[in-house]
Amino acid sequence: MRFSAVPAMFLACLVLAGCTSSSALDTIVPQQPSRETTSSVIPTSPVPSASVGVAQAQAAPPQEMLAWAGPVPEPEAFRPAARAAATPMPLERPVAAIVPATPAVLTTPGTRTRVYGHRFRDAKPINFGRASPRKMAVHGVDVSRWQGEIDWPKLRTQGANFAYIKATDGGDHLDPMFKKNWRKAKEAGLKRGAYHFFYWCRTAGEQADWFIRNVPREAGALPPVIDVEYNGESSCKRRLSRARVLEKMQVFMDKLEAHYGQRPIIYTAPDFYADNLSGELLNYPFWLRSVAAHPSKRYPGRKWVFWQYSGSGLSHGVEGKIDLNVFHGDENEWQNWLARRAS
Incomplete structure (x- = not known):
């Protein structure tokens, strides 16, 4: 990029993407794609032709609409008049995590x-030594539109006991395969949850509202996940200060916890974790990506619930590669963990 193009590009970012810096510590720097990026960012197999975004939801047949929780008022900062005036986005302020006295989802523990x-097989197998995830009891997957059409019953018998399914990213993007994957995974008997890919150029409150609008509040679902990582493919090039990152995450997670009655899980990768999350959010469950070493080496001292140990998994039921994960515990601990989520 030549220097003369920078002012125009910067102005366009301010007006169209809402990338107004809200902290003196925020900086805008070029990003290199992380080698630890989840496969939800980069396609690894043929995908449906459907596009992602509001237009997709509007063009879909009525039965494919994803606005299951009802309309969410359009945030004032994103109404046309506000955009025309280029009004800066308001700062989010962390609020106390509030779980209703009567949880949003009332369930009773089910059978084991x-x-x-x-x-599973692996296109790029890693020797984890004595700490191999292969020795652990409960494996699962995470998927998005990039996995295309999935044979869920076959995938389950291959060892997918749980699945995290891409639902939303930012404040207006929907994964066009979410509703189908959500339904089919349940029919196949998998425990499943939904995840949101966090976009740093939108307010946290808007993103929480968008997730809540499109992900049903359903008995037996796994806790919602906030996916926070660096993404060199994103149109948002902001890198925020640690304090600002934590502030935005807290706003998002508080809204989800109040709505779903479960504390969200934080998914992250080593580079983002080192810059923003080491030593932070100790009362939250973590899902850690570590495809070359055990999490104890990449995230010293951090407790975790799920470990994403491969981004190059191969399985019957899916064309191309798929992310592989494992639960931190034996089969009895898995059953007890599920029971606590349902009580």
């Missing part, structure tokens, strides 16, 4: 679910 042993 069958656990299938893993039969």
Whole structure:
């Protein structure tokens, strides 16, 4: 990029993307794609032709609409008049995590679910030594539109006992495969949850409202996930200060916890974690990406619930590669963990 193009590009970012810096510590710097980026960012197999975004939701047949929780008022900062005036976005302020006296989802513990042993292969296998995830009991996957059409019953018998399914990112993007994957995974008997890819150029409150609008509040679902990582493919090039990152995350997580009655899980990768999350948010469960070493080496001292140990998994039921994950515990601990989520 030549220097003369910078002012125009910067102005366009301010007006169109809402990338107004709200902290003196915020900086805008070029990003290199992280080697630890989840496969929800980069396609690894043929995908449906459907586009992502509001237009997709509007063009879909009525039964495919994803606005299950009802309309969410359009935030004032994103109404046309506000955009024309280029009004800066308001700062979010962390609010106390409030779980209703009567949880949003009332459930009763169900029967124990069958656990299938893993039969996955790996296009780029790693020798984890004595700490191999292969020795752990409960494996699962995470998926998005990039996995295309999935044979969920076959995927389950290959060892996918749980699945995290991409639902939303930012404040207006929907994964066009979310509703189908959500339904089919349940029919196949998998425990499943939804995740949101966080976009640093939109307010946290808007993103929480968008997730709540499109992800049903359903008995038996796993806790919602906030996916926070650096993404060199994103149109948002902001890198915020640690304090600002934590502030935005807290706003988002508080809204989800109040709505779903479950504390969200934080998914992250080593580079983002080192810059923003080490030593922070100790009362939150973590899902850690570590595809070259055990999490204890990449995230010293951090407790975790899920470990994403491969981004190059291969399995019957899916064309191309798929992310592989494992639960931190044996089969009994998995069943007890599920029971606590349902009580």
